[in-house]
Amino acid sequence: MRLADFELRNNVFVAPMAGVTDRPFRQLCKRLGAGYAVSEMAASDPRLWATEKTSRRTNHDGEMEPKAVQIAGGDPAMLASAARYNVERGAQIIDINMGCPAKKVCNVAAGSALLRDERLVAAILEQVIAAVTVPYGVPVTLKMRTGWDAEQRNALRIARLAESLGVALLTVHGRTRADGFHGAAEYHTIAEVKSCVRIPVIANGDIDSAQKARAVLDETGADGVMIGRAAQGRPWIFREIVQFLQTGTPGAPPTVGELRSILQEHLKDHYAFYGEFIGVRSARKHLGWYVRNLPGGALFRARMNRIDNCAEQLDSVDAYLATLGADSAGVTESTEQERLAA
Numbered sequence: 001m002r003l004a005d006f007e008l009r010n011n012v013f014v015a016p017m018a019g020v021t022d023r024p025f026r027q028l029c030k031r032l033g034a035g036y037a038v039s040e041m042a043a044s045d046p047r048l049w050a051t052e053k054t055s056r057r058t059n060h061d062g063e064m065e066p067k068a069v070q071i072a073g074g075d076p077a078m079l080a081s082a083a084r085y086n087v088e089r090g091a092q093i094i095d096i097n098m099g100c101p102a103k104k105v106c107n108v109a110a111g112s113a114l115l116r117d118e119r120l121v122a123a124i125l126e127q128v129i130a131a132v133t134v135p136y137g138v139p140v141t142l143k144m145r146t147g148w149d150a151e152q153r154n155a156l157r158i159a160r161l162a163e164s165l166g167v168a169l170l171t172v173h174g175r176t177r178a179d180g181f182h183g184a185a186e187y188h189t190i191a192e193v194k195s196c197v198r199i200p201v202i203a204n205g206d207i208d209s210a211q212k213a214r215a216v217l218d219e220t221g222a223d224g225v226m227i228g229r230a231a232q233g234r235p236w237i238f239r240e241i242v243q244f245l246q247t248g249t250p251g252a253p254p255t256v257g258e259l260r261s262i263l264q265e266h267l268k269d270h271y272a273f274y275g276e277f278i279g280v281r282s283a284r285k286h287l288g289w290y291v292r293n294l295p296g297g298a299l300f301r302a303r304m305n306r307i308d309n310c311a312e313q314l315d316s317v318d319a320y321l322a323t324l325g326a327d328s329a330g331v332t333e334s335t336e337q338e339r340l341a342a
């Protein structure tokens with residue numbers, strides 16, 4: 001599929017998830033089939049740009065193109081300069097977050113809180129587009145929810161506004177801000193958004209299998225799907241979905257042998273990116289997701305929390321996987337189903 005001048009490998013996207021979709025994880029998802037990934041949200045406040053956290057979030061060294069950075073904030077001029085700052089550091093696409101319900105974000109009138117104020121939405125889009133699309137040719141995309149709450153579901157108006165101002169692609173998470181992550185995502189507003197604009201629309205929310213991706217594409221008519229939580233500890237979901245969409249047969253989950261090489265690759269890249277102290281600690285959550293519902297996973301997780309160096313963490317992963325048997329089916333469909341039911 002096309003996003004402005006970029007020809008993407010496919011229409012299955014990685015959702016931006018703060019604290020999860022760092023560069024090593026995005027890279028792994030792309031290698032395992034994802035067609036596109038957006039960086040975690042980067043602060044628009046210049047006082048935060050020099051912090052280690054924001055500089056990591058804006059580091060794209062070696063990342064498969066196109067490099068897309070999400071920005072968040074509520075001040076149009078600040079967002080415009082954040083967009084420019086990121087473009088000057090290699091971002092090829094700027095995504096604006098109007099989808100995040102987090103208090104930290106919403107209290108400062110950012111994330112999905114912006115959806116309540118359509119004039120502010122317009123000012124943000126105009127200024128960010130003027131800052132990067134006009135001078136640098138960098139497309140601006142928008143990630144949004146269906147509205148503030150059930151009474152103010154204004155996704156269609158925002159979508160039309162975004163298209164008229166020059167936004168290149170819209171991602172819609174099928175929930176209002178008030179829904180948080182509760183209830184089931186509703187896809188019919190996404191279908192309405194899709195039918196009211198000509199720019200590509202990506203459907204997001206609760207897509208956790210190849211079959212669900214197919215069903216959501218059919219129901220919404222969207223141009224692509226975006227996967228968030230279901231990719232945690234399961235980056236191969238992208239190849240499962242892509243293969244299913246292309247052939248009607250889902251790609252196979254990895255054997256234990258392949259899981260071992262995926263984990264080794266992920267951990268080594270993660271340590272190189274964060275360094276030992278932060279790397280070992282922040283890898284624990286990924287490891288917990290990988291082994292959730294694998295035999296002995298809970299014990300392994302408990303052991304992992306006491307390890308504080310890279311070499312020992314890598315060895316323990318190997319030792320744990322060896323207990324599962326390298327040729328066994330590993331992450332089988334039933335372990336996946338149990339996991340998603342959990």
Ligand SMILES: Cc1cc2nc3c(=O)[nH]c(=O)nc-3n(C[C@H](O)[C@H](O)[C@H](O)COP(=O)(O)O)c2cc1C
Nearest residue numbers: 015016017018041097099173205206207227228229
């Ligand atoms: C841990 C976590 C962090 C998230 N961080 C962001 C973010 O930084 N920017 C954003 O636009 N959405 C963020 N989201 C929302 C996701 O991108 C996505 O819209 C949402 O999880 C619904 O998709 P899913 O059901 O496939 O998970 C986050 C979600 C989670 C679970």
